[in-house]
Amino acid sequence: xxxxxxxxxxxxxxxxxxxxxxxxxxxxxxxxxxxxxxxxxxxxxxxxxxxxxxxxxxxxxxxxxxxxxxxxxxxxxxxxxxxxxxxxxxxxxxxxxxxxxxxxxxxxxxxxxxxxxxxxxxxxxxxxxxxxxxxxxxxxxxxxxxxxxxxxxxxxxxxxxxxxxxxxxxxxxxxxxxxxxxxxxxxxxxxxxxxxxxxxxxxxxxxxxxxxxxxxxxxxxxxxxxxxxxx
Amino acid sequence: xxxxxxxxxxxxxxxxxxxxxxxxxxxxxxxxxxxxxxxxxxxxxxxxxxxxxxxxxxxxxxxxxxxxxxxxxxxxxxxxxxxxxxxxxxxxxxxxxxxxxxxxxxxxxxxxxxxxxxxxxxxxxxxxxxxxxxxxxxxxxxxxxxxxxxxxxxxxxxxxxxxxxxxxxxxxxxxxxxxxxxxxxxxxxxxxxxxxxxxxxxxxxxxxxxxxxxxxxxxxxxxxx
Numbered sequence: 287x288x289x290x291x292x293x294x295x296x297x298x299x300x301x302x303x304x305x306x307x308x309x310x311x312x313x314x315x316x317x318x319x320x321x322x323x324x325x326x327x328x329x330x331x332x333x334x335x336x337x338x339x340x341x342x343x344x345x346x347x348x349x350x351x352x353x354x355x356x357x358x359x360x361x362x363x364x365x366x367x368x369x370x371x372x373x374x375x376x377x378x379x380x381x382x383x384x385x386x387x388x389x390x391x392x393x394x395x396x397x398x399x400x401x402x403x404x405x406x407x408x409x410x411x412x413x414x415x416x417x418x419x420x421x422x423x424x425x426x427x428x429x430x431x432x433x434x435x436x437x438x439x440x441x442x443x444x445x446x447x448x449x450x451x452x453x454x455x456x457x458x459x460x461x462x463x464x465x466x467x468x469x470x471x472x473x474x475x476x477x478x479x480x481x482x483x484x485x486x487x488x489x490x491x492x493x494x495x496x497x498x499x500x501x502x503x504x505x506x507x508x509x510x511x512x513x514x515x516x517x
Numbered sequence: 518x519x520x521x522x523x524x525x526x527x528x529x530x531x532x533x534x535x536x537x538x539x540x541x542x543x544x545x546x547x548x549x550x551x552x553x554x555x556x557x558x559x560x561x562x563x564x565x566x567x568x569x570x571x572x573x574x575x576x577x578x579x580x581x582x583x584x585x586x587x588x589x590x591x592x593x594x595x596x597x598x599x600x601x602x603x604x605x606x607x608x609x610x611x612x613x614x615x616x617x618x619x620x621x622x623x624x625x626x627x628x629x630x631x632x633x634x635x636x637x638x639x640x641x642x643x644x645x646x647x648x649x650x651x652x653x654x655x656x657x658x659x660x661x662x663x664x665x666x667x668x669x670x671x672x673x674x675x676x677x678x679x680x681x682x683x684x685x686x687x688x689x690x691x692x693x694x695x696x697x698x699x700x701x702x703x704x705x706x707x708x709x710x711x712x713x714x715x716x717x718x719x720x721x722x723x724x725x726x727x728x729x730x731x732x733x734x735x736x737x738x739x740x741x742x
Contacts, residue, residue, distance in 0.1 A: 321649070351534075355527045359534045366538035370545040377549035380556040441650070472650045 292417055299421025306429040306484070307491050311398035315389045316430060317480040321441070324448050326434030328382045329389055330427025332371055334420070336393050337402060339367045341419030344407040351408075360403045368394045381451040398426065429487065436483050441475035443468025565600060567657070568630035568639035569610055574602035578612075583726040585719075591615065592707045601723050608720060610638050611712065617704035621696040622646045625655070629708040633716075636670040639663075640705055645697075652697035662689060662698070671709050679706045 305311050312333070319325045343363050351359050372390045375383045383390065393399070402422055407415040438445055443465040449457035473479050558579055565578055582600045587593050593615060600612040610632045617625040625645040630638030640663050642655045654660035665688065671679075680686025681699050690698045712719065 347534075351530060352523075352527050354523075355531045358531060362531075362534050362538045366541045369542045373542075373545045373549045373553070377552040377556065380553075380560065384560070470650045472648070475649045 291414065295414060295417050296421045299418065299423075299425045300428070301425070301491075303422075304429065304491075305398040305422050305426040307425075307488050309398060309401065311401060312396035312426065313484075315392055315396060316426075316433070317477065317484065319386060319389050320430055320434040320437055320480055320483075321475055322438040322448060323431055323434040323446050324382075324452055325385060326430035326432075327427070328379070328386050328452055329393075330423075330430040332375065332386075332390055333393055333396060333399070333430075334423030334427050335371055336364065336367055336396075337399055337419035337423040337426075338416055339419075340364045340399055340403055341407040341415040342412060343367070344403040345410060345412045345415035348408045356408065357400075357404070360400060360408070364399050364403065365394050379452065385448070385451055398422065429484075432487060433480065433483050436487075437474045437479050439464055440471050441473075441479065442470060564628060564641055564643060565612055565630075567641050568612055568628055569602050573638075574604055574609055576601075576603040578602055583723050585722070588711070590707070590714075591711045592618065592704060594618065599719065599723075607633075608723070609633055611719065612638070613708050613712075614643075615704055615708060617700040619696070619700045619703070620645060620647055621652050621694065621700075622648070625697070625700055625704070627701065627704065629705055631708060631712045634670075635709070635713055636668055636673075637666045637705070637709065640666040640701070642701070647697045648694065651691060651694040654691045654694070655697055655701055660691075662691070663701075665689065666705055671713055 299305075303309060306313070306316055315329055315333075319329045340360075340363055344360055347359075368391065371393075372383075375386075375390060402419060406418045410418070435445060438447065443463065445462040445464060446457075447461040449460040453460075474483070562579055569578075578600055581603065582598050584596045584598055585591070587595050587597075591597065591613075595616070597616070598614045600614070601608055602610040602612070610630055612628055612630040614626075614628055617627060623646045625647070626643040628641045628643060630640070632638050641657060642663065645653070645655065647653050647655065654662055657663055674687045677685075678687045679702065681688045681690040681695060681702055683690050683695050684699065686702070688698060688702045
C-alpha cells in the first residue's frame with residue numbers, strides 16, 4: 287500500500303466522507319449525548335475504539351467468511367466488541383459510564399460501524415482497515431466534540447465541565463467558565479439544539495467545500511498558461 | 518448436494534463466530550465483574566455519605582439494610598430499600614431509597630435520610646429525567662436547593678407548610694419549574710410521616726433481618742455465575 291492511499295483514507299475519514307457530516311450515520315448517539323464536550327469525547331473515544339477493533343477483526347477474517355453469512359458475522363463481531371468496551375468502561379470509567387448510560391451499548395446500532403466493516407474492512411488488508419477505522423472514528427469524534435462544545439458554551443456558558451468523570455480528580459477544575467453568571471440557553475441543551483447545531487456544522491462544511499472547489503477551478507485556469515509558458 | 522454443503526459450512530462459520538463472540542464477552546465479564554460491583558458499592562456509599570457523613574455512623578452502611586414492601590403510604594409502587602446507620606450499636610438514622618413518581622418527566626429516584634429523632638439528615642437526588650436547566654436544580658451539583666431540607670422535621674415547618682411556596686408552603690420552587698420541587702417535597706414529606714408512624718415497626722423489621730443472619734457480607738459477589 288502506498289502513502290497516497292493512506293492520505294486518501296485519512297481525508298475520507300476526517301472530511302470528504304465524514305461519518306457524521308456526510309454519511310449522516312450514527313446520529314442517534316451523536317444528537318443525544320453531545321450536551322457537553324466531555325460527553326462527546328467519551329462517546330467519541332468509545333466509538334473510535336469500536337471502529338478500530340471491528341475493522342481490524344473483520345479485515346483479518348475476511349477470507350474465511352462466506353459472503354452469504356458475512357453480515358450476521360460482522361454484526362456478531364461488532365456486538366461482542368461493544369459489549370466488551372461497555373464492561374471495561376463500567377469497570378474503569380464508572381462515572382462517565384453512568385453519564386453516557388444507554389448510549390454505549392447503542393454504539394452497536396451505529397450504522398457507521400457496520401458500514402465501514404462492509405464497505406472497507408471486508409475488502410482491504412489489515413493495516414489500511416485499521417487506519418480507516420481510526421480516521422473514521424476520529425472524524426466522528428471531532429464532530430461529537432465540536433457539537434458538544436457549541437451546545438455546552440451556548441447552553442451552560444462553560445467548556446470542559448465534568449472533566450473529572452473522565453480524567454479523575456485532577457481535572458475537577460478544568461472547567462472553563464466563558465461567561466460568568468450565565469443564565470443558560472435551554473434550547474441549546476435540549477434535542478432541538480442538537481439538530482440545529484449539527485445542521486449548522488453541515489452547512490459550514492458545504493460552504494467550505496464550495497469555496498475550495500471554486501478556488502481549485504480558478505487555480506486550474508490560472509495554472510494552465512503558466513505551465514504552457516514553462517513548457 | 519453441493520448446495521447442502523454450502524449451507525452446513527456457512528452455518529458452521531456462523532456458529533464458530535457466535536462462540537468466539539460469546540467468549541470475548543464472557544472473558545471481559547469475568548475480568549471486570551468484581552471491579553464493577555465494587556464501583557457500584559462505592560458510588561452508592563458516596564451518595565449515602567453525602568447525606569450522612571462517615572463520622573456520624575460506625576457500622577457498615579452498605580451491609581446494613583432491609584427492604585420494605587411497596588406501600589402507598591410511602592408513595593411507592595415498588596419495594597424500597599432502607600439503609601440503617603448505627604452509632605455504638607444504637608440506630609442513629611435511616612436512609613430511605615425512594616422514588617418520587619410525579620416528576621415533570623417521570624420518576625425521580627432519591628435518597629432521604631431521617632435521623633432517629635425524626636429530623637431530616639439530608640436529601641439527595643440519585644437520578645431523574647427533569648428538564649436540563651430548569652428542573653435539574655434539584656441536583657446538588659447544580660443548586661443548593663436540596664440542602665434546604667437539612668434539619669427539617671414534621672414540626673419544623675408545620676404540617677400545612679410542607680409544600681412549595683406556590684402552594685402556600687415554605688419550600689422554594691425554581692423559576693419555570695414548580696412540578697419538580699413539588700414532587701420532591703411531597704416525597705420527602707411522605708418519608709418523614711412514614712418514619713414517624715412506623716418507627717417501631719421499621720426497627721423491628723431491621724432487627725429481624727439481622728437475627729436471621731442471612732444478610733450476606735457481600736450481597737453482590739456472593740452470587741456466583
